[in-house]
Amino acid sequence: MKMTQQNVDWTVAQLESVYGEPEQNTRPKPMDNLISTILSQNTSDVNSRRAYKSLREHFPTWEDVYAAKPEAVAGAIRSGGLANQKSQRIKRVLEYVRTNNGSFDLEWICGEDPYDIIDEFTGIKGIGVKTISIVLCFSCHQNVFPVDTHVNRICQRLGFVPEKSAPKKTFWTMEEYIPDGKARTFHLNVIHHGRTICKSKNPQCSECVLLTKCDYGQNSINNGN
Ligand code: SF4
Structure with missing residues (x-):
């Protein structure tokens, strides 16, 4: 299928005709969502949820995580896999946000141009387009369409992007065609x-x-x- 607005609209409508418009009962805070999405990298939903729960139990505030040693953070998130790498990512993000904003409140990103935020946050090592676009989509309700492995595979199979398109490339290709207000539902x-x-x-x-x-x-x- 050629990548045209009509074909993307058709695909959105076809999927909605069978799956409807999924509700979002809670809106995660951007900072919570960002950390939880880092924990979800390269692991199952079950393991990442377990790791996030354990992190919050060991360190109830982001200030606590920030003040903790990386090994202690890694110990708390062990169940999510790649604990040492993810603990460093989390510490880096907290460091960046605190240094640039003076607090761990990330609500401000929802009032900014989403593409500026993507540009800014993908400059932090370990944060990719998928991670920050999930935050913008689900916490900020921006019309940003996160591309994970399922989304990338289906966009390739449909013919919207080339067979070997990397998720980042697919994201930028799809971005122009996502109908207003449909990014979350479509994703x-x-x-x-x-x-x-x-x-x-x-x-x-x-x-x-x-x-x-x-x-x-x-x-x-x-x-x-
Ligand atoms: S490849 Fe996927 S999207 Fe295409 S017809 Fe088969 S199941 Fe449907």
Whole structure:
């Protein structure tokens, strides 16, 4: 499927027709969300949630995490994997935010141009476009479309981006086409679709509402798969 506004709109609508518009019951504070998203890197949701809970139990405030030794932070987040690396990332982010803002309150980012925030925060080692775009999307309700592994795979299969497009490249390609107010819904629906139908292995193309326009699905059906 060619990358056109019409095709992206169609894809958004097709997925909404089966999955609806997922509700967001709580709005995480930007700083909480940023740290929790760092903890979610390269691990499962279950493990990252466990690590975040443990971190907050050991260190109830971000000031406490900031003051703690990196080894102590790593010990608290061990269940999330890559603990030493993530503890350093967390410490770096806290250091950056405190030095530049004088506190750990990140609410101000929601009032800024999201692309300036992406530019600023991806300058911190260990923070990528996906991490900060999740914060902007879910904590700030900005129309920013985070690209994780499911989103990237599906955008590639549909033909919106080249087969080997890196997530960052996919993010910037998709960004121009996300309809106003649809980034969060579309992101959640694509992820749901990736977990249930368009799985990494053996996608269920014959059951997919995107099949009629999907490059990969059409090839797969034509080849008898
Ligand atoms: S048709 Fe197949 S490859 Fe295309 S989006 Fe659907 S499940 Fe994925």
